[in-house]
Amino acid sequence: NKKIAVIGAGIGGIASAIRLANKGFEVTVFESNPYPGGKLTSFTRNGYRFDAGPSLFTLPGLVEELFVLSGKNPGDYFQYIRLPDICHYFWEDGTTLVAKAEPEEFADEIELKTGESKQEILNFLEESAFKYQLLDGLFLQNSLHKLSTWISGKAIRGYLNLPKLGIFNTMNQANEKTFRNPKVVQLFNRYATYNGSDPYKTPATLNIIPHLEYNVGAFFPKKGMIDITDSLMKLAEELGIKFLFNTKVNEILVRNRKVIGLMTQSGKEEIFDAIISNMDVTQTYRKLLPGQKHPEKLLNQPKSSSGVIFYWGISNQFPELGLHNILFSDNYREEFEKMFEHKSISDDPTVYINISSKLKPDDAPAGCENWFVLINAPANEGQDWDNIINKTRNDVISKISRILKVDFEKFIENESILDPRTIELRTSSSQGALYGNSSNNKFAAFLRHANFSSNLKNLYFVGGSVHPGGGIPLCLSSAKITANLIK
Ligand code: FAD
Structure with missing residues (x-):
């Protein structure tokens, strides 16, 4: 059997491994973290469970397709519901609106x-x-x-x-x-x-x-977003895909413009017929292929936004809120200018609040709610994040207090924070961007890297930093495109 290595067990890496195992390849996935899923992970703290990354789930068919392809019944592995109310919108002037499905x-x-x-x-x-x-x-x-x-x-x-x-x-x-x-x-x-x-x-x-x-439709996995990762991992392991956790890849080995294998952090060299990198494409070139020609124009494109996320255990319940909630800023244009031109966060940012305990009550202790609060933020360029985060935290708490008409801060029982620096550190996504290059111009689709290298034979790419783009559905589509390219 031909041997394929996947670098990274993000959702794109797991999905492409499943597709290639179904084609008869022997697949090994190298993951530097001790856990799979990359951005699509979760954690529990003091009785509150949080989906750490994605919270909105669309196109569940793309997940189900992987089970069907493997001859399994998707419902035996992964279940979800369609949301009757998609999002609760709030404005400062008191206008509220529920976006119905x-x-x-x-x-x-x-x-x-x-x-x-x-x-x-x-x-x-x-x-x-x-x-x-x-x-x-x-x-x-x-x-x-x-x-x-x-x-x-x-x-x-x-x-x-x-x-x-x-x-x-x-x-x-x-x-x-x-x-x-x-x-x-x-x-x-x-x-x-x-x-x-x-x-x-x-x-x-x-x-x-x-x-x-x-x-x-917008959907919610019955066991939380993490079940997308968990159920696909179960399938991948049943298909015999080998996962090596805590195993960072340090170099992609090249001979005569052909990729022949990789070297892990411990210095071990392994030979493969092809390599798929689910690591951010910019980082793949910069860190794993330092001596090779780099497509600089593509790699230097401005990055998409990142985020500052407050994971709050809230000792209260708010019936006016749903699973997805948006508290809009009064000056939307200024918010984006501040982010993309001034690389900072507006004094009145739009606040996104996701509360999975609304649908999955065991995600929070009785009478409480698990709040995932995301504020769009610029990609990491070495800003003074501690200062920005402190200020934003105050601005967000006052906004929530104004809109929900409560003294909100007293309900925050515990707190964890994710920011562009930590996103970069944990998933090695370039500058902590959530979706690779930004799409802030009409040629954006052409300024994303292809799903293969035109310079090095047997090297492929999958995930949010390459074609067709970031977000779970597009990462799953990229896995399909990439797997179809490998004969
Ligand atoms: P990633 O998740 O980026 O994972 C890459 C993996 O590669 C990581 O596990 C990393 O450890 C590993 N790796 C990197 N380098 C190496 C190396 N050298 N050796 C070994 N392993 C390596 N999407 C949505 O669809 N809906 C949402 O609501 C949504 N919200 C989001 C909110 C947040 C806070 C974040 C962070 C993301 C959100 N996204 C959302 C985007 C979505 O999470 C990503 O687009 C998607 O999960 C990226 O998957 P990926 O396949 O590119 O891999």
Whole structure:
């Protein structure tokens, strides 16, 4: 059997290992952490369990596909529910809105709370679906860097519909043209943050994202987000994939422009027929291939946003909140300028609160809630993070107190914090960015590295820093694209 090494047991690494094991390859996964999942992990503290990274789950079919491919019944391994309410939105002026899963109900709620026309919302969601379908068959399931993708029938259909894809407008320009109410513009602009981008710069093409939440659905794994990692690990182990934890790879071995194996931190050399790096692509080149030619232009692209996350054990319950909650800033444009131009965090940041104990009560002690509070933050460029975090913590606590009309700080029973530095340290993602390169210009899709190296034979890439992008669904798609490239 041909032997393949995967560097990193992030979700992209695990998924590609499963796909290759199904093709008959002998797969070994090298992971520097003592646990799998990379960003998709969880921890427990004083009776509170937290999903440490991703909290929003869309396209569960991409997870199920891996079980089906392996001849298993997905439901025996992994179960989830569809959310009836997707997100609770709050503004400083007292406006609140619950984004319902059913498009009709969602549009009714928006019309009721903001006066925006119901039909406009429904048209927007339909257009979002149309764009998604054009792009999905074309770029999200195929390599952007193979001629076959560009001359396919789907590509031709894409070219014919180019103006409709929104490449020539920013997301904000398109949304301001469509909606009259600034709150509705803000609500839909927020989807740019799903891949760490700036709605005032990213192309309107990203208006495909609401389609996933409203037309396809937002979901919650019954055992928490960590069950995506846990259930896939169970499957991977059943398929005979070998996982080596606490085993950092220090070098990819190259002879005559061909990858032949790797060397671990302990100095051990191992020979493989091919290597898939699930390590951030910039770090793969800089740290594991120091003597090779680097695609500098791609590697030096500005990074997506990172985040400051407060994991709070809260000794109270808030019935007005749901699983996903957004407390919007009053000046959205300023928030992104502060992040992407000034590399800092606004004094009034939008606050995202995820409370998994709403659906999974055993995630918190009785009468309490586990709050995952995320504030978008710039990628790490050596800022004075301790200062930024202290200030942001105060700003966030006052915002929550204002909006929920309580003296909130007294309910914080325990606290852990994740920030761009620690994200970088724990997963070696470049500058702690959550989604690799940013998509803050219309060529962004072309400024991501391919799923293979065109310079070194037998070297492949998977995960959030390469094509098609970050976030669980795109990482799972990248695993599919990469596995299909390996014959
Ligand atoms: P990563 O998770 O980046 O893992 C890479 C792995 O490689 C790590 O385990 C690392 O230890 C290992 N590794 C690196 N270098 C080496 C080496 N030299 N040797 C051995 N092992 C190595 N996505 C969503 O879909 N929805 C969300 O709601 C969402 N929210 C997020 C919130 C936060 C706080 C974070 C951090 C991320 C969020 N994301 C979300 C993004 C999502 O988590 C990532 O896009 C995805 O998990 C990245 O997976 P990956 O395959 O790229 O690997």
